[in-house]
Amino acid sequence: MTILVAQNIACEKSDRRLFSDVNIHLSASQLIHLTGENGAGKTSLLRILVGLSAPARIESAPARFESAPARVESAPARFESAHARPESASAKPDDASTNEFTQGRVEINGTDVHSNTDQASEKLLYFGHKQGVSQLLTPVENLMSWCKLHNIVVSEADIITILGELGLTGLEDLPLKNLSAGQQRRVSLAKLWLKTHANLWVLDEPFTALDVNLIASLENKIREFLQSGGAVLMTSHQALNIDHPITNMHLEYQW
Amino acid sequence: MVTKALLAVFKKDIALAYRQIAELMQPLMFFVLVITLFPLAVGPSPETLQRIGGGVIWVAAILSLLLGMERLFRDDFADGTLEQYILSPIPLYLIVVVKVLTHWLMHIVPLFLISPLLALFLNLSVDMYVALMLTLLLGTPLISFVGAIGVALTVGLHRGGVLLALLLIPIFIPLLIFATSAIESASMLLPYQPQLAIIGAMLLFSVALSPMAIAYSLKVSQS
Numbered sequence A: 001m002t003i004l005v006a007q008n009i010a011c012e013k014s015d016r017r018l019f020s021d022v023n024i025h026l027s028a029s030q031l032i033h034l035t036g037e038n039g040a041g042k043t044s045l046l047r048i049l050v051g052l053s054a055p056a057r058i059e060s061a062p063a064r065f066e067s068a069p070a071r072v073e074s075a076p077a078r079f080e081s082a083h084a085r086p087e088s089a090s091a092k093p094d095d096a097s098t099n100e101f102t103q104g105r106v107e108i109n110g111t112d113v114h115s116n117t118d119q120a121s122e123k124l125l126y127f128g129h130k131q132g133v134s135q136l137l138t139p140v141e142n143l144m145s146w147c148k149l150h151n152i153v154v155s156e157a158d159i160i161t162i163l164g165e166l167g168l169t170g171l172e173d174l175p176l177k178n179l180s181a182g183q184q185r186r187v188s189l190a191k192l193w194l195k196t197h198a199n200l201w202v203l204d205e206p207f208t209a210l211d212v213n214l215i216a217s218l219e220n221k222i223r224e225f226l227q228s229g230g231a232v233l234m235t236s237h238q239a240l241n242i243d244h245p246i247t248n249m250h251l252e253y254q255w
Numbered sequence B: 001m002v003t004k005a006l007l008a009v010f011k012k013d014i015a016l017a018y019r020q021i022a023e024l025m026q027p028l029m030f031f032v033l034v035i036t037l038f039p040l041a042v043g044p045s046p047e048t049l050q051r052i053g054g055g056v057i058w059v060a061a062i063l064s065l066l067l068g069m070e071r072l073f074r075d076d077f078a079d080g081t082l083e084q085y086i087l088s089p090i091p092l093y094l095i096v097v098v099k100v101l102t103h104w105l106m107h108i109v110p111l112f113l114i115s116p117l118l119a120l121f122l123n124l125s126v127d128m129y130v131a132l133m134l135t136l137l138l139g140t141p142l143i144s145f146v147g148a149i150g151v152a153l154t155v156g157l158h159r160g161g162v163l164l165a166l167l168l169i170p171i172f173i174p175l176l177i178f179a180t181s182a183i184e185s186a187s188m189l190l191p192y193q194p195q196l197a198i199i200g201a202m203l204l205f206s207v208a209l210s211p212m213a214i215a216y217s218l219k220v221s222q223s
Helices: A042-050 A060-066 A117-123 A139-149 A156-165 A181-194 A212-227 B002-019 B021-042 B046-069 B071-079 B081-086 B092-121 B126-154 B161-187 B193-222
Strands: A002-013 A016-027 A031-036 A057-059 A071-074 A101-103 A105-108 A124-127 A200-204 A231-235 A246-251
Touching: A002 A042, A002 A231, A016 A042, A016 A231, A016 A246, A031 A042, A042 A105, A042 A124, A042 A200, A042 A231, A105 A117, A117 A124, A124 A181, A139 A156, A139 A181, A139 B002, A139 B081, A156 A181, A181 A212, A212 A231, B002 B021, B002 B092, B021 B046, B021 B092, B046 B071, B046 B092, B046 B126, B046 B161, B071 B081, B071 B092, B071 B126, B081 B092, B081 B193, B092 B126, B092 B193, B126 B161, B126 B193, B161 B193
Parallel strands: A031 A231, A031 A246, A124 A200, A200 A231
Antiparallel strands: A002 A016, A002 A105, A057 A101, A071 A246
């Protein structure tokens, strides 16, 4: 089952073209590991894919000559059906006319993310650089209000159990500003345990500031999620140790 | 389910406001200080104070609301809560309406509570006081809704405060004119319903349209 389709995504930041003609096809139980140097545009790509920012409108004709395509390769042997296609396959019918502007599109679960963000994000979980938790609220308050917003029915006891699993026992009632950076990220990561009806996780550097044990249990959680039919798109600078086929996708740094 | 989610946003904002009570008090203190300084500056003659009183309270109310306005989306933007709002199944404009109303409630209720005292300072008659309350009741939500558009546009900028005031103050001039004219009519015991009706119309117009504009500005500020 197809979960995320992105076509001809381009991104420009202050006149620099970060990438163009990125095509992604993500199906159920598939994990795409997005790599690239600092500044290559990984976060920008993820933000476009979930609908937080719009893809750049680019002139389609010159774009083909100027930009190197995002290199997409599949993991050796273990995974036969790499769905992420290289750029050459995506010739557009309107290439002939000059000055034609095209804007890429992204669909999550069949819904366009830019025109209908609310519906598209129903089964999406986005974990970005910003944690999405308030420093002044306690972990329980933060997660409770997040759950209500995302249509998740949980009791306070459920949240406390999950926080316990993440090693935050006894810290449930402290304002977040009193916790360490890693502990704050754990609170935010509890969302992965809570949003059980999600079928797509978009994780931007989820391992930052986590200790070895939690990295292992997070990798285990990702594996379980993939096996239950979820799809994961993530960036990480470290090698993934997940017992599941991994599709690698590399973004080249462009000037 | 939508109601539950919006209630959660409301509760969260109230809790956040009470945990930074100093910031909540700032606009109120500013309001009180400006109004207490006026009688000292222009002299204690009751007639003069009565003549300028309505205008002084209104100007102080607009400036103090603008002062508190910046807080509206700042923290949510900084800690990423806004991203989660955008990527939630609840439409952003509904969340925005709840946030603006909560913010208004937290800032305007203390202002209302303290205003009888300030009206006394400025020697306002009972009729003028009633007119003042009615215009504030109709006019301040208008400031909040229209101001929120400006806040949403400048939320990505650092130190957008002055820019915000420059953007917004010209927009509030019509409101200020009608509000003070209503209070002036009240001081002469003339009917002031027409002015109230116009402020009410502006309020309804802004309530109807500004949530879309605020939500759109917030989305733009993300990219």
